[in-house]
Every structure is written in C-alpha cells, then in structure tokens.
Amino acid sequence: MSDLPPLPLDRAAPEPLAVQLAGGLRAAAANGALRAGDRLPSTRELAAILQVSRTVTAAAYDQLLAEGWVEGRVGAGTFVRAVPSPGPAPVRTVAAPVAAPRIDLRAGTPCVEVIDRAAWRRAWRAAADPEPDLLPHYAGLPGFRAAVAEHLLRHRGLVATPDDVLATGGSTSAIAELAAVLPAGARVAVEEPGYRRAAAALAAAGLEVVGIPVDDEGLQVARLPAGLAAVYCTPAHQFPLGARMPAARRVELVGRARAEGALVIEDDYDGELRYDVAPLPLLAALGPDVVVHVGTASKILTPTLGVGWLVAPPAVREALLDRRARTGSRPAPAGQRVFTALAASGDLARHLRRLRRELAERRAALVAALAGVPVLGDRAGAHVLVPLPDARTARAVQEAGAAQGIGLDTLERHGGPDSGRDEGPDGGREKGRDGGRDGRRDEGRQDRGGIVLGYAGPSRADLEAALPVVATILREHLEAARGTPDTREWR
Template sequence: MPHSRSSGPPGSRDGRDIAAADPPFIIDRQSGTPLAVQVADGLRDAATTGALRGGDRLPSSRELARQLGVSRTVVTAAYDQLHAEGWLDGRHGSGTYLTAAPQRSAAPSTGGERTNPLAGLLDLGAGAPSIETLDPAAWRRAWRTASDRAPLIRRDRAGEREYLEAVSEHLLRHRGLGPSSGANLLATSGTSAAVAELAAALLEPGDTVAIEDPGYSRAAGALRAARMRLTPIPVDADGLRVDLLPADTRAVYCTPAHQFPLGARMPAARRVELVEFARRAGAFVIDDDYDGELRYDTAPLPLLATLAPDVVVHLGTTSKILTPTLGCGWMVAAPAITGAVLAYRELTGTSASPAGQMVVAALARHGDLARHLRRLRREMPARRTLVVDELRGHGLDVRGDDAGSHVAVILDSPTREDRALAAARESGIYLDGLGRNHIGPRHTFGVALGYAALPAAALPAAVRRAAAILATA
C-alpha cells in the first residue's frame, strides 16, 4: 500500500513524526457523515488550524485505524481522498507526509508584506489557466531561447517585433483576425492594463463607460481608477443588452466570446447591433476576448474587430491560455487609437514587459504555443462535462455556453452565496462569488466555478465537495 508506514527511521524528511501521537480529532459515530469523510475532514481541519504542519509524517493507515477504532479501509479511503486533493504525499520506503498546509491565522503583517488569499486552497475560481497542460520541456526551452537574446538598451513601446509577429500569426490562425483589417497591433501588459491605457489615452474623467453587470471586476476597477463614470448594463442569454446603452456612452466594455462571469456568447445579430450603436454614438467598443481561443463545441463567431475595425478595440492576454507569469497581452485597434496609446506610453514611460514577450515568441517559434492550444481544446471539454454532470447531479442551476474554462452556478439569494463561499473556504476550496463581479447592486447570486487550475487528478474530488457545499449552503 502506498500509504503504509515504512520501517525506516523517523525524520527522514523535514517535519515531525506524529505516528505515535494521539489523532488531532475524534470520530462521531452518531453523525450521519461517513467515517472516511470524517477522517479526511479531521486531518484537513488539523492542517488548516496548525495542529498538523507541512512535512509532518502521518501514521500508517493501519496505525491510524487502530487509534481511531475504525477499519483500515476507512482510513485508506480518507488518505486516498486527501492525496488526490494534494494534501498528502506518499512515498515508498518513507511514509505518508502532509504537504505544505495553510494556517487559519497568521502573525501580524510587518507592513510591506502581501499574502496570497488562495494559499493552501483548492482553486476552483474562474479565469485561471491550466498549468498542467503546459509542457514543462517547452516552457524551459522557451525561457532558454529568450535568454539567448542580448539585453535591451531601449524598449520598443509598441512591443517586441518577434512577439508582434507571433501574436499576428496566432490571431490569424485561431481568431480569424488578419492584417487586412487595417488595424494596428500593440503589445500590452494584459487586459486590465490595456483598459487603463485606453481610458487614459482616449477618454476624459467623468466620461460614461458602459460595462456588463455582472462583469469583470478588474476592468471595472481600472476604469474607476481612471475616474470614468461606469454605467452597469444587464446581460441576458445573448450577452450585453445593447438596447439599454445610454446615448452619452463614450466606450463599451464587453466579453462577447464567453461573457464573464455568466458564460453567454454574443450572437451575430447582437454584435451587429452593438457596432451600429457605437458608430451612431461616436463611441468605441472594448472587446475583451475572454476565453476566445477555448471554444470547442462550434466554430467561433467572427470577432467584433473583423466586423468594425474602426470602432472596436480587440484585447487578448496570455494569462488565461498560458500563465500570468508572462504578464503580456495584445491590443488590435484603428491607427488613431493605437497612436493615442503610444503617445500616452511615451508620456508616462510605460510599456509591456519585453521578457514575457520574448518567451511567448519562443513558444510560437518552436510550434509549442499551437500545440498547447490543441491540448487545451482536448482537455477542457472533458473537464467541463465532469463539472456540469456533478453540479446538476446535486440539483444545481448551471449556466454558461459550452466553451471556455468556467461555468456559472446560480443560487437564489445573497445569503446562500455568502454561506457557500465561507463553507467552501473552511473546507479548503476557493470559489469565486458572483457578488464581487457586480458593477451595481447585487442581483444575480452564485459562483463562477472554474475547472482549469486544478490538476486533472484533483478536480473530481474538489468538484464533488464544492457541489455538496453549494447544494446545502
């Protein structure tokens, strides 16, 4: 058995050998909760409270079963569950160890420290990439290739030539956006940074910017920081309600490929309606192509930028399809718009990170970027099916187009949403509530549940636990 304790000496790894210690929890035989679930919950809680620490060697399944007065099968099932969730590390000839465990409370901050609110949690939040799908050999090769280039003396504020060529090829192959559109291409530091640049370069404080509600909170934050007046626009099964846009709108922010966070796809008729509104109002549309590359049920609809390059700014990012490590994205827009953004960059001295651009260029040059996208499109449908089946099996209302890397689970009240988020965190799971994604008052409740971040082996158990929590919150 992989969880049996070896006869080797204790302390062969960092941490304590607690095999002989009393279990840090008790079994309640009167409870309706299965014994294996109680054991897993008890060990998980002991890790999050600090009773157990990362590196501690646990008793063998036989020994813990004896201490608790349960069958070895019960403990083995609990250990298997925790191993799948990433809490345990079992090695032949050494024993079973607790991996790095979070603490419920931490020492007071010394001032400049920042903590990761997701540390130690199983990440079922939306908008995260699938790191497991990224080939480690390709990743290392890209960094080595990028490092062969001599250090820069000055940045090109439009972006590194190799990167812009790679993105241009990517957009042509995967999004149908070719150079014939008459638009210019710029490197960016990601979607939120690009939104901030557009607001600073093209708008005045107090201008009206319409944004989906619920929508992407960081884009809203960037616009608020630029002192824009945000107008929340409801979304329906077809995305942003164009008929509700106010006449004084100067810009519209939307996610037409896979609306964040409710998951709708904007159909062709509404895209045309949005473009016509922008031209009448003298406004421009910020098209955040969230999950645009991850459509696997049908061919993607033509981009807004191909319909109307004169009034549409197309934004993409490597953070969702590769990793936020790279810190780069792209902007495709009319020359007047990109010219204003470049002038703003010259004024402020800002531009996208050349290092991340060089790595993306290397991935594209070796064909690794295209191979990675093909792997993603093969992997995500099976994950989505698993998630949707589990959630609906618990009687939950699941929304979202058959695409991307998240679904929306609708609950009937803000109380249920808040209770579910708290219960999930207590259980070691991060869920992303719809509440924080509202631009105006909360009116749609639930969670945006992502299925890309976790390794495939850990996803089923985490989703089962999340579904149970959401169903009973």
C-alpha cells in the same frame, strides 16, 4: 569585499570619530546593509574612503572586535561575524491572515498543469538568445507583433498585420492604457455583472462607469444610454455568466458605436478556448474602425509572462504610442520573447490543442458531478455559473466550501444583480453603475445569487476530489432554500 553602506561622520560632534564609525557599522549590520560573512575594507582602505586617519578606523575595528561583532582572519581580512538585533519591532494590530484554500475553484486561474515543461524551458532559453535591446520598443517587439498577428488569424479569424498590433502588459493593463487616452470624465459602459478589474481600471482614470445588464445573449445593447465614449464587453464568453453574444447583437453594437462616435473595447480574455462550435466573427472583424480588440496570454498560458496585445484603429494606436513615448511606459519584453519562441516552434499551437481537450474534459466532469444542479454558460473558457436562489445562499455555499478547504467564488463579487453592498474595486459597485438607461435595476433580480465555478486552476486530481464535495454542498443548500432556480427567469 562587500559594498560599503553610507557611514556619515560628523566632525563637529563631541562624540569621537572612532565611536561614530563603530556605531555606524553596528547599525549597518543591524538593518541588513551588512550581513554575517561580509568582508570589510582594510583599516587603510576605509580610512582613504572616509578621509580620516587610519588611527580612527583601527580604533573602530578594535571596538567591534572586542564586542564580538567582527573577526579578523589572518591573511584574509576583517569580516562581519554576527548581526546585532535591531530591537523589538513596533507592535501593530493587523487582521488575521486568511488561509489560502487547499483547492481553489475560483474563476480566472489558468490551467498550468498542461504546459509542456520541456517546451517551456526551450522557449525561455530561446528568449535569452537575442542581444540586449539598446532602445525601448514602445509598440512591442517586432517578432512578438508578427507572432500575435499570426495567432489571431489562425485561432481567432482576425486579419491583422503586425503594424496593427500593440504589445500590452495584459488585458487589464491594456484597458488602463485605453482609459488614459479617453476624454477626461467621459462615460464608459461596462457589463453588469462583469469583470471588476476592468471597471476599476476605467474608474481609476476618472471616467464615469455605467453598468449595463446582461442576459443570456451578453450585453444588452438596447440598454446602452446615449453619450458614451466607450463600451467595454466580453462578447465571446461573457464574464462571469458565460453567455456568447450572437451575430445580430454584435452587428447592432458595432452599428451603435459608429452612429454615436463611441469606441468598443472587446476583451477576448479566453476566446481561444471553445470546445463546441466555431467562434462567431469578432467585433474587431465587424468594425475595425470602432473596435479595440484586447487579448492576453494569461488565460491560455500563465500570468508569469505578463503579456497581452491589442488591435486598434490607427488613431487609437497613435494616441497610445504617443502616451507611452511621453511617459516612458511600455510592456516588458521578456514575456514577449517567450511567447514568440513558443509560437515560432509550434509549441503554442500544440499547447492550445492540449488545453482545449483538457478543459473540455474537466467541464464535462464538472457537469456530471453536479447532476441535478443547474449549470449555466457556454461550452467554452474555464468557468461555469451555478445559479442560486439568493445572495445569502451563495455566501453560505462559499462558507461551507471554505470549511472544507475549497475556495469558491460568489457572483456577488462580480457586481451581479445580488450585489447590493459597496465593496472594494474588485468586487463592488462603482459610481454611476445604474443598471440601465433610466438608472433603475431590474425588479425582482436584486437578490439573485450564484457561484462562479472555475475548473482550470487545480490539478485534475484535486478537481476530481473537490467536485463531489461541492456538489453535496450545493444540493444541500438548494434543498434548504426549498427550490431550484428557474434558469429561464434567472437572467
């Protein structure tokens, strides 16, 4: 028998109860609460549920039987036979949906093609073995925190104990949590161009977001204004320009944070993905007292897990845990269990080795296909930047790619120096984005353009098919713009 939806009856109404009941069942079928094939209670059962006489329920069923909406089956009961139409839907004017690109080369998508499906299934089965939790784990599952501590030591060189680690719902979720425990209305510096979702999460918490320019060494620490509560940056692989912050600038940033009582949020979104040289020391290793290290499984595995981590000074961890306990918010444990199983079996380490090889080969193929077109960014991560003379050229390249079924990402969407228009939270400029200490943007940089080219998301076959098309589009538009950007001056 199907769960019965509410069937209110008004005994004071002039309409007979049997008519009201038939109308109620008819409406329940129309709105989906009852579906074709659902078994209805017997007339006796329904009369007891509604506290009416059996004569009322029998009359209602007889009416629906006569109309053809239900049918009686000997020895089985009464079943919904057909579903009445709910009537015409109200006419709404909506924008035409944007067709998804056939091949998506926009940045930020992981390379799921290299995930070992057998290992993936084993991890999910292992994740189902433990007994269901009775109480929430606000800090994260102990096994997950231990797995992350081991992962950080082996793959990022960061010494942390499981107690130092908090599970999160991913990097953006972690930044939103951190924003909620910063002083209300505080000023927070972000990279410009940079990760728009991080800036949006900070702004949504009521913080004043201040944009700081980046160069070929990442965030320009000398341009940080005084009076900041925090600085958000991506030092291992600046998003989206691809620069790596050198050791001297890292030391300078940590020193500024200590001297001025600020917090540094180090987003290590793809720090495991380096193919050329050993990584530099993390900011969290240089300044564990002032740095919050944020990581995620979304770029090295898949957003399906919805899991990440942070390592923070004790006072910050305590503030986050207190807020979680007060609000009842916590990261879901399922993704933590799968990540833990992958790490325990050694499948995570094997996956990272395969992933680094695959992405290194893809990047090499991209650079070769774009011969003669400038490409910026370290040999790391899953995207590069193709600088273009101006924002108009970048938009023209994007449109040409879309016409060929290829999704391309402009630097403009990430708040780069060519972003002169107000846009949404994922691609626009937030309040206070002043570009430097005196609130002025760099002269001569306002109209620089670029394409942020991701190479992890599509299959290898799709990538190899798309690259010659993209290369042709870029060369044609560079030629039409009469020149190739001087990358020394571009940043």
